[in-house]
Amino acid sequence: MRAFVQRWRGPEAMATVTEQTLPDPTFHLVEAHSHEHGAGGGTLLGFWIYLMSDALLFAAVFASFGVLSSAYAGGPTPREIFELPLVALNTAILLVSSITFGFAMLAMEPGKVRSTQAWLLVTALLGASFVAVELYEFGSLIAEGATPQRSGFLSGFFTLVGLHGLHVTAGIVWIFVMLAQIGQRGLIVANKRRLMCLGMFWHFLDVVWIGVFTFVYLLGVLR
Amino acid sequence: MSIHSEANLDAELHAHGDTHGHGSYRSYTIGFILSVILTAVPFWLVMAHPIANAGVTAAFVIVFAALQILVHTVCFLHVNSEAEGGWTLMAYMFTAILLIITIAGSLWIMYHLNSNMMPSVPAQAANSL
Numbered sequence: 098m099r100a101f102v103q104r105w106r107g108p109e110a111m112a113t114v115t116e117q118t119l120p121d122p123t124f125h126l127v128e129a130h131s132h133e134h135g136a137g138g139g140t141l142l143g144f145w146i147y148l149m150s151d152a153l154l155f156a157a158v159f160a161s162f163g164v165l166s167s168a169y170a171g172g173p174t175p176r177e178i179f180e181l182p183l184v185a186l187n188t189a190i191l192l193v194s195s196i197t198f199g200f201a202m203l204a205m206e207p208g209k210v211r212s213t214q215a216w217l218l219v220t221a222l223l224g225a226s227f228v229a230v231e232l233y234e235f236g237s238l239i240a241e242g243a244t245p246q247r248s249g250f251l252s253g254f255f256t257l258v259g260l261h262g263l264h265v266t267a268g269i270v271w272i273f274v275m276l277a278q279i280g281q282r283g284l285i286v287a288n289k290r291r292l293m294c295l296g297m298f299w300h301f302l303d304v305v306w307i308g309v310f311t312f313v314y315l316l317g318v319l320r
Numbered sequence: 321m322s323i324h325s326e327a328n329l330d331a332e333l334h335a336h337g338d339t340h341g342h343g344s345y346r347s348y349t350i351g352f353i354l355s356v357i358l359t360a361v362p363f364w365l366v367m368a369h370p371i372a373n374a375g376v377t378a379a380f381v382i383v384f385a386a387l388q389i390l391v392h393t394v395c396f397l398h399v400n401s402e403a404e405g406g407w408t409l410m411a412y413m414f415t416a417i418l419l420i421i422t423i424a425g426s427l428w429i430m431y432h433l434n435s436n437m438m439p440s441v442p443a444q445a446a447n448s449l
Binding site: 141142145146149152153156157159160161163164181185188189192195196199200202203297300301303304307308310311312315316318319320 | 343344345348349351352355356359362363366367374377378381382384385388389392393396397404407408411412414415418419422423425426427430
C-alpha cells in the first residue's frame with residue numbers, strides 16, 4: 098500500500114502563519130510519491146472502473162431477467178427450449194479463449210510479437226465461434242416461435258444473452274484492431290497498455306458468462 | 321510521451337503497480353483447471369440429476385458459480401490488495417455489494433409484489449420467482 102500524507106497543517110498552524118508564508122493549503126489527500134501519469138498510470142485503473150460500471154449495467158439486466166424469468170405468458174419454458182449441450186459447448190469455448198488470451202499476455206511481456214499475434218488470433222477465432230453458436234441458438238429459438246416478443250421471459254433472455262454476445266462481438270473487433278496496431282508498430286508500450294485493458298475486458302466477459310450460464314440456463318432448466 | 325524513452329515508459333508502467341495483465345503461466349493454468357472443474361460439476365449436476373431435490377441442486381450450482389467467479393477474479397483478472405494501491409479490490413468489492421443489492425433486492429420486491437397483487441390467480445402466484 099502506498100503511504101499518504103496530509104499537507105494541510107491544521108488550525109493551529111493557520112492561526113500563526115501569515116497569508117504569504119502559508120504553503121499552498123491542500124484540502125485533499127496527496128500521494129506521497131508524486132508522479133507523472135505518462136504511460137498508463139491511471140489508464141488501467143480507469144478501465145477497471147469502466148468494467149465495474151459495466152458490471153452494474155449487467156446487474157440491472159440480470160435483475161430484470163430474474164424478475165421476468167417465470168413470466169411465460171403461456172409460451173415455452175426454459176426446460177422446453179434450452180439445449181444444455183450447446184450451452185456447455187459455448188461455455189467451454191469461452192473458457193478456452195480466456196486461457197489463450199492469457200497466453201497472449203504471457204507472450205506480450207517479453208515482447209514476442211509473432212507469438213502474441215498468434216494467440217490473439219486464436220482467441221478471436223474462439224470468440225467468433227462463441228458468437229456463431231449463440232446466433233445459431235437464437236436462430237433456432239426464433240424458428241421455433243420462441244421470439245423476444247413471445248413472453249416476458251423470452252424478452253429478458255434475449256436482452257441479457259444478447260447484451261453479453263454484443264460485448265463479445267465488440268471484444269473480437271477490438272482484438273482485430275490490436276492485431277493491426279501490433280502489426281504496424283510492434284509491442285510498443287502503448288500497445289501493451291491497450292492489450293492489458295483488452296485482457297481485462299475479455300476475462301470480465303467470461304466472468305459475466307458464469308452468471309449467464311448459471312442463472313439463465315442451469316437454474317432455468319432446474320425450475 | 322515524446323520526452324520519455326520507451327524503456328523509461330516501460331519501467332514507469334511497472335513502477336505504478338500496474339500488475340493487471342501480469343499473470344504467470346502458473347496462475348493461468350491453475351485458474352483454467354479450477355474453472356473446468358467448477359464448470360463441469362454444475363453442468364453434470366443439472367444434466368445427469370445425481371441429486372433428486374431440485375432446490376439442493378440449485379444451491380450447489382450457485383455455490384459453484386460463486387467459487388468460479390472468485391477463481392476468475394484472482395487467476396485471470398489478477399485482483400489483489402497490491403494492484404493499483406488496493407483500489408481495484410476496493411472498486412470490485414463495492415461493485416459486488418451493489419450487484420447483490422440490485423439483483424437480490426429486485427427479486428425480493430417483485431416476488432412479494434407478485435404474491436400480494438395476484439391472489440385471484442393462485443397458480444401463477446405460486447409459480448412466480
